[in-house]
Structures are given as structure tokens and as C-alpha cells.
Amino acid sequence: MKMELTERKKRILKSIVDSYIESGEPIGSKFLTTSYDFSVSPATIRNEMSELEDMGYLEQPHTSAGRVPTSLGFKTYVNSLMEKYFLTMEELSVLDELTSFKINELNRTLEQASKVISRLTNYTSFSVLRSPEDMALRYETLLIDAASLLIVMICENDIVKSSRVKVSLPVDEAAVKAIQDALNTNLIKRHADDITMPVFMAFEKALGKYAHFASDCVKAVYEMLSADSKEHVHVDGVTKLLSYPEYSSVSNAKSVLAIIEEQNKLIELLYGLSEDKQNLYISDDESDGILPAKDTSFVFHPITYNGKTVGAIGVIGPKRMDYKKVIASLNYLASGISIELNEKKRKGEPETIPRPGHEL
Amino acid sequence: MKMELTERKKRILKSIVDSYIESGEPIGSKFLTTSYDFSVSPATIRNEMSELEDMGYLEQPHTSAGRVPTSLGFKTYVNSLMEKYFLTMEELSVLDELTSFKINELNRTLEQASKVISRLTNYTSFSVLRSPEDMALRYETLLIDAASLLIVMICENDIVKSSRVKVSLPVDEAAVKAIQDALNTNLIKRHADDITMPVFMAFEKALGKYAHFASDCVKAVYEMLSADSKEHVHVDGVTKLLSYPEYSSVSNAKSVLAIIEEQNKLIELLYGLSEDKQNLYISDDESDGILPAKDTSFVFHPITYNGKTVGAIGVIGPKRMDYKKVIASLNYLASGISIELNEKKRKGEPETIPRPGHEL
DNA sequence: CGTTTGCACATAATAAAAACGAGTGCCAAA
């Protein structure tokens, strides 16, 4: 059955999705004619709706109800039907809170972004900071006192981690220097699992007469790496989900909360999608396997740094969420963060830019 | 109306609470006689129950139902009636996972503890890391390259933070040294808000000819302090709550989830209670103002370090939670963590303890 | 005087039946 998506069908579909987003209730033919002025009778609309249903854009919860957009319906709505949303001044000022409150750590920036998004859209939001794979790594060491030294791990993407190492034998500057050199030649792998026994032994050997510090140092590095190499997920506004009728049944609420809590699922999903260059996921009722949450959709936007995707911010909500607003907000924030990152990078080079006065 | 809590009343109350914890349903007189062998008739039990109700230990949801313990009932149960719970070998091994996987940072230790507790008890768990107020503070600085330096903040309680400062004018060892000295004399206050304009100016003055670095450095310190001086809350096993019938109504679920999300409330509550030397909170239906969650209780256990309370781990669940198990688990874990902390402290002093072999 | 027995009363939970209403599908006519 081949069929054309005529102008009128488009308009009807758009109206249905719009109305459904607002009300959450199935949309009937009569409702459409009264509130949208199609200058045709309900019966005509019914015919069109019937065809839209055959084409897979709509479906009926049951015989005697109005119609509801399918996932396909929502997707085409997002991709070609919905109008652009222009953020109001108030909304922009909410979003700008983030960038005005400058934070060095990407980690916390993303958390803040998530908070802001949730507040603005009234959906649950999340942020993911990817593990910085393949980024160059180097170490600095610092003598703190005779019993402890500090190992500083500096990653290409500005992230700095440090760990204080307490040792039982006295250390001195020379030892610290030796440790630094040994670290920088032997422990430059990015993942905690890369530190195998041979690596450890090579490191120990490189330390020479300071080999007795090897164990403590490697342990510290191992901890820093393993804390760093896992993705950091942050979720905000969980309770907001529960305000929407689609989650008024506890079983539904539970399934979506489970996803939120099982953050690995979320990460998996993001990875899968970002390969597809897609950034909208709508959970299908036929449960395509990835996520078992009914009537739920995910929208997210990647955060890039130097062309690489270093994270994402996004929104989780009912399938009928206000996509135009959500997408507009995510775009705005995400590009803001990405720009800031890149600027910071530029600023990082020693270029003798005139400093602004102190701001506190 | 003055009344004695006789032995038999105690036994009846205990039986009721035990049964109610298990079933979650109101307990009737007949049920008690059949399952507990009181060698009296239901009518006698009824009389006793009626008196227990007058005394405030029990209440009836409605006329034709069994009885349910009140908050007072639960409290007396926890304080004097319930038997001690002995953790099984399996349970101990779950708990011991935590200590076997040694982590340096208190922060992550508490998170892990929270995870373990949630898994073991099947309730929602949380951990709070208090802001380290009044702890001594000092700085180390490190030259990274001509365009950036590292400020390391070392706190008495082993927590080390660092921030890389990028500057536009070239720095050298002398400058770094000057910065370190200036920091250690002028910025030793613990809270971000303590950095006022006069403090900043004093710091700038102390820097002498390196005053142009002042702004960037103070900004970095400010960020570290403000990230540090707020409490860190971690919550685990949220979805587990929803399995209990008391949260099958969405409104109830929402109210308790709101608390979990509004972490400030949680912190407030903990502070309030730890002053009272109490560590059990049962949300009263009359809503005593602090927390508006029905049928919910909180149990937590402080984590101490050098006698000071540095945090807490705890459990949130239905009022009828399995207190004996929860309390036993919390005790075990919390004391384990506290001991480890204190040991680490001792180990920190240079005492030339023979090192164990490397463990990876 | 504490305990027991028996019975009436209250009420939540469950089930079944009835009335309602919103919306479609289809057909014949414009």
C-alpha cells in the first residue's frame, strides 16, 4: 500500500502531535475541526486519519478512542513538521546562568548544565562525561614532606587529578624526581586495566634504588585511572517525571527509573546512537530490546572538544515531550559549552592576551 | 491514663511489629494467637491490644482492620524490644567487599559503602560526606610549564585537591614559590565565602611583583573551596523503594523521591538528628514539619574520624523496614570505615613499618 | 478479676451490573 503524505495530511499530523503533546490524551476528529479550523467536516478528517493510521503515523489505543502518534509519527514530526522554537528572554537568562558561572572542571560544568536543563524543560535531564580515552597523559610529582609525595596526573583535555602517596620510608627530592621519570616512561597507558604485572615490574626496575616506592605509587596511579576511566553520569530532576500521567502507574515509573539508575544502560544507548549520528531516541512499545521503557523518549546533544565527543547532555521524558523547546535548549547550551571549551583551549596557549581585571 | 507496659504487652507489641514488618498488613488478634502461641484466647489479646492502642503504641487504620504500630511503637521496638541480628557469612562477605577494595578517597569509599548497603538490605541507601569545616589547610604549588602552574590544596583529613591555573604571562620557579607563600599566609580560611575583597587584596600585596597572577590563582582557590565546602551526597538503589507497597501510590513515591532529590533536606535532617545523638528518624504521619513523607523512616550511622563526624551512611525505606538487619549492617560497615580511616592516619606518620609486598 | 465465648456492628475490599460517553466506520447522498 503506497501512499503520499499530502500537505493536508502533514498539517493534520502536525496538529495531532501538537495537541497530543499538550494534552496527553488521544485526539479525536471532532476536536481537531473545532480547534484548528481545517474548513472541512470531522468525517473528512476521519478519513485522513484513517489513512495516516494505515501509513503508520498514528494508532488507536482502542476502537472507541481518538488517535495517538506512533514513534514514526513523532520522528517525522521532529524531523520535518515541527516549527522552530525561539527561546524567550527569560528562558535564555536561565540558560545563561550556566555560562556566567564559569567553572573550570568540565565535570561540574556538565552537572550544572543538567540542572539548568531540567529546570527549564521540566523533564528529567542527564549529563554524561565520557572517559577520556586515547588522550595523552603525563605526570608531575611533588614532595610534600618526608613521609608523603603527591602524584599529579595531567591529561590532555585539561583534567588534572592528583593523589597523595604516603610512604613508610623517607623520600627526598631525588626520589621524587626518579619517580616522576619512571611514571612518565612506564605508566602512560590510559586505562587502569593496562597496568599489568609486567608494566609494574618495568616501572619498579626503572625506579632503580627507589624501587621500594613502586607499590604505593602504582596503587595511587591505578586508583586515579580507574576513577577517571569510567564515565561520569549525572541525573537531575528525577521526580519531575512522576508528574506526567504516563508514569502514574508505578510499573511504568519503575521501568524508567531503573534505566536512570542503571547508568550503564544509558551510556550504552548514547554510544549506540551517536554512531548513528542520531540524537533522538524514542522507546518503541514493541521494545526493540535496548530499553524497556514504555512511552519514553530520550533527546540528547553531544558536547565536543576539539572535534571529539567528550560528553553529552540530554533529557528523558514522556514520548510526547515538548521537542521543540527541548531541542532548542539543548542546542543552545551544548554549543555554549563546546565553545567555551575551545576558547579555554585557545586561551591556554601563552599568547600574552591582555588580562581583564580581577573579578570576584 | 497511666498504664504499665507489662511483660505480656511487650511480647505482644514485639510480635505485632515483627509480623507487620514481614507482611506490611495490619495485624489482627486471631492471627497473633495462631502464629505465636500466647496460650490465651484472641479476646484477651484484643483487650491488651486495645490498651496498647490507648497507650499510643498501636493504631487502627479503620474500625474493621487489625492494628499497626505507631511511630512510638516502632521506636520502642528498636530501642528495647527487637533482638540482635547476626549477619550471616554471606552477608558479611558482601559487606567485606567494601573494605577489601581499598580506596584512598573517603568520598568514593562512602559511595561504595552506600552501594553495598543497598544491595544487602534492599532498601534505598545514601551516604553523606560532610564539608570539612575547621580542618587545617595548606597549599603546595608546582610549576607545570611556562604558561601554567598547579595549586594543590592539602586538607588535614587527607583530602587533596588540585587545580591547574593557566596564566597569560610566563611564570617561573620564583613566582611559583612566591605564590605558594602568599597562599599559605593569606588564604587559609576554609570556606569559599571567606575570600572577601580585603583578603584578595592582602594576597595580591603579598605577591609583590608577581601580583598579576593574583586573580587567576584566587579564582582557582575559590573554585576548589566551593567545590569542597558543600556536602557530597550519594544515593543508591532508588528503584528498590518502589517495590514496597507503601510506595505503590504515586503520590507517596513522589514525596519520598523528592526528599532524596532535595539533598539539602537530607543533610538538614542528619544535622538535626546527630545533635540529638539519635540515629533513627521515623517520619510521623502528623508530619512534624521536617519531612513530608508518609510511612517512611531513615536510619543512619555517623562516620567518625579522629572523633569528629565526617559523614554518615544510612538507609531510607518504609517505616516497617527490617531494623535489626539494617542496623546491624550499618554498624558493621560504619565501624569498619571509621577504623580504616584511623588506621590510615596512624599509618601516615613516618614510622618505618615494614611494607607488605605489592598487591595489584 | 482476669479470661473466655458468642454475637452484633462497622467497614474495606471485591464483584457484578448498569448507565454513560466519546469516537470511529461506513453508507448513502450532495
Added chain:
DNA sequence: TTTGGCACTCGTTTTTATTATGTGCAAACG
């Protein structure tokens, strides 16, 4: 191609009846 009319379906709500459980009380018992 569109429209009005109308029967039909099916979820929702309301009503009514039924059942079950546990208490409270009074009178009887040891």
C-alpha cells in the same frame, strides 16, 4: 471528494450487592 447520519464498540464511571475480617461489648466462666 466531501458531508451528514447512524449504528456499533469499548473504555470509564456509577451504582448496587456481596463478602470477609476484625473489633467491641456483654455476659458467662473459673
